[in-house]
Amino acid sequence: MNIPSGNALDSTTTNTAATPDGPSSYGYTAEVARYFDHHPCPEATGCGRVVRVDRNRLLVAAADGLLHLPYPLDGEVAVTGDWVWLGPNRAGDHQILAVLPRRSELSRKRAFEDSSAGQVLAANMDTVGVVVPVDRPLTHNRLERTLVAAWDSGATPLVIITKADLAQVADDVVGKVILQAAGVEVVTTSAENGDGIDELMAHIPPGGTIVLLGPSGAGKSTLINALVGRQVQHTGPVRAGDFKGKHTTTSRELVPLANGTVLMDTPGVRGFGLFDAEDGMGEMFGDVEELAARCRFADCGHGNEPGCAVREAIEGGALTDRRWKSYLKMQRELAALARRSDVAAQRAYYREWHQKVVSVGKSQRWAEREVAEKQDRAGGKRRRRTR
Numbered sequence: 001m002n003i004p005s006g007n008a009l010d011s012t013t014t015n016t017a018a019t020p021d022g023p024s025s026y027g028y029t030a031e032v033a034r035y036f037d038h039h040p041c042p043e044a045t046g047c048g049r050v051v052r053v054d055r056n057r058l059l060v061a062a063a064d065g066l067l068h069l070p071y072p073l074d075g076e077v078a079v080t081g082d083w084v085w086l087g088p089n090r091a092g093d094h095q096i097l098a099v100l101p102r103r104s105e106l107s108r109k110r111a112f113e114d115s116s117a118g119q120v121l122a123a124n125m126d127t128v129g130v131v132v133p134v135d136r137p138l139t140h141n142r143l144e145r146t147l148v149a150a151w152d153s154g155a156t157p158l159v160i161i162t163k164a165d166l167a168q169v170a171d172d173v174v175g176k177v178i179l180q181a182a183g184v185e186v187v188t189t190s191a192e193n194g195d196g197i198d199e200l201m202a203h204i205p206p207g208g209t210i211v212l213l214g215p216s217g218a219g220k221s222t223l224i225n226a227l228v229g230r231q232v233q234h235t236g237p238v239r240a241g242d243f244k245g246k247h248t249t250t251s252r253e254l255v256p257l258a259n260g261t262v263l264m265d266t267p268g269v270r271g272f273g274l275f276d277a278e279d280g281m282g283e284m285f286g287d288v289e290e291l292a293a294r295c296r297f298a299d300c301g302h303g304n305e306p307g308c309a310v311r312e313a314i315e316g317g318a319l320t321d322r323r324w325k326s327y328l329k330m331q332r333e334l335a336a337l338a339r340r341s342d343v344a345a346q347r348a349y350y351r352e353w354h355q356k357v358v359s360v361g362k363s364q365r366w367a368e369r370e371v372a373e374k375q376d377r378a379g380g381k382r383r384r385r386t387r
Contacts, residue, residue, distance in 0.1 A: 022047035023061035025256040027124075029207040032083065041098045044085035048096075049124075050078050052253040060096070061254070062086060072096040080252040081123035081209065081264060104154035106211060122211045122252060122264055127204055128153055129160045130181075131214030131223070134173045141326050143180055146213060148285075148330065157184045158203050160212070162219035165190040182287075191219060191226035201227070204261050209254070211264040224255055224263055288327045291319065 019036045022028030026049045036047055048067070052059040057068045058078055067086075072078060076099040089095040106122040128150035132143065143159075150157035159181050161174055178186050185203060189196030204210050212220045255263040288310070292300070296307025303311070313319035 020044075020046045021063040023049055023063060024260065026051065026061040026254055027207055027209050027256075027260070027262045029260075031207075035100065035103070036083070036085070039098075039100050041085035041087070044087045044097050046086040046094070048084050048086045049254070050080055050082040050084060053078070053080055058096070059253075060084065060086070060094075062094070067094050069094055069096055072099065079120045079123050080254060081125060081211075083124060106149065106153040106155070106213070121213075121266060122153075124209060125153070125155050125211045125264060126208035127158050127210040128155045129158050129200075129210050129212045130184075131160050131162055131212055131218045131220050132173070132177055133163045133214070133218045134161060135163045138173055138176055138180075140176075140180055140322065141329075142215075143177070144323075144326055145330065147181055147184060150213070155211075157181075158210075159184055159186045160200060160223070161186065161188045162191065162223055164188050164195065165193050189223060189226075191222045194226060197226055201259075201261065207260045209262040209264060211252075211266060213266055216267070220265055224265055227263060228255060228257060285327045285330075288319065288324065 019033045022033065022036070028047065028049065033047075046062055048060040048062040050058055051061050051066065057070060060067045060069050069086075072084075072095075076082075078084060078096065078099050082102065083100040084096045085098040085100070086094050087097045102123045104123065104125055105120055106125065106128060107120050130143065130146050130150055132138065147157055147159075159177055161177060164174075174186065174188055187196055187200050187203065189200060191197075212223065214220055252264060252266045255265060257263065291309045291313050292302065294309035295302070295305070297305060300308050300310075302308050305311075310319065310324065314321055314324060
């Protein structure tokens with residue numbers, strides 16, 4: 001996924017007018033002001049940030065407070081975390097005139113199976129906090145899948161282990177997560193006891209934004225309450241049988257902290273369909289792709305071919321079969337998504353598949369014909385001997 005750079009120096013456009021003040025408590029910093037400077041909107045009179053997306057309105061933070069505004073009439077559809085230019089409409093009220101290019105973007109494939117469209121969950125975050133509770137079995141594939149999307153967003157992934165005070169197996173879970181999320185920082189927290197909160201805050205840049213991502217009942221809202229220092233999010237119990245929690249968070253919303261850091265809570269995510277995540281795959285499975293590149297043959301199927309580095313790594317214990325299968329499954333997902341969104345790729349895929357079917361059919365008919373000819377020849381020999 002290609003995300004526009006957040007560095008204002010990357011742009012050659014300048015705005016001679018002074019940039020209006022913005023919502024400093026929602027991450028508006030000098031760097032963000034420069035970003036507005038390099039994406040000017042002459043008609044604008046103010047800067048804002050989307051705090052929450054409701055069904056009919058957007059809650060937007062401006063320099064003078066929170067505003068409920070209608071959706072933009074044209075251009076980019078705004079999501080939580082977007083920076084926007086504000087200006088008056090014909091009645092003199094505020095409206096959104098433009099959405100700035102996103103410096104980072106967390107996306108997933110829409111839930112229905114046949115869709116090839118992406119759903120943007122959050123924008124302009126600096127850190128993606130992948131929340132892993134210790135009070136339930138660790139789902140390796142879910143963690144890998146979420147980290148792939150986090151890497152691909154353009155932000156920095158961070159694994160946040162929650163509820164460390166509730167389980168005796170916390171150390172075991174932490175060890176497994178560290179191995180699973182190689183290259184990603186891991187922070188262990190207990191919101192009830194206040195453990196790990198300062199360490200977590202140290203991983204978020206001053207004035208930065210962190211989005212918390214995890215299943216329902218993972219403790220995201222409790223963690224936010226601990227970070228804020230008071231109850232700003234409702235919390236609910238988790239069922240003991242299947243560890244599922246009630247969705248106490250129903251929308252993505254920015255929550256400001258006293259030090260200028262901004263948190264974004266999200267509803268619990270059951271599944272995470274990948275969307276255009278090639279960059280994230282390279283970050284998360286770089287070791288697997290490096291192994292595949294070492295195979296003797298460029299078109300190695302990683303089965304019984306001689307000189308297959310992947311198969312050798314699995315047999316030698318350097319690569320787990322589970323991780324290899326997870327990588328293949330995600331690659332198939334991305335390939336299928338590409339075919340649905342690219343008509344030419346879809347035609348090429350079906351053309352190749354048709355050729356394989358025809359080839360197999362020819363091989364089968366050839367084999368049957370060969371057996372029949374052998375039987376005819378054998379029958380002719382027997383008839384000659386009987387004469």
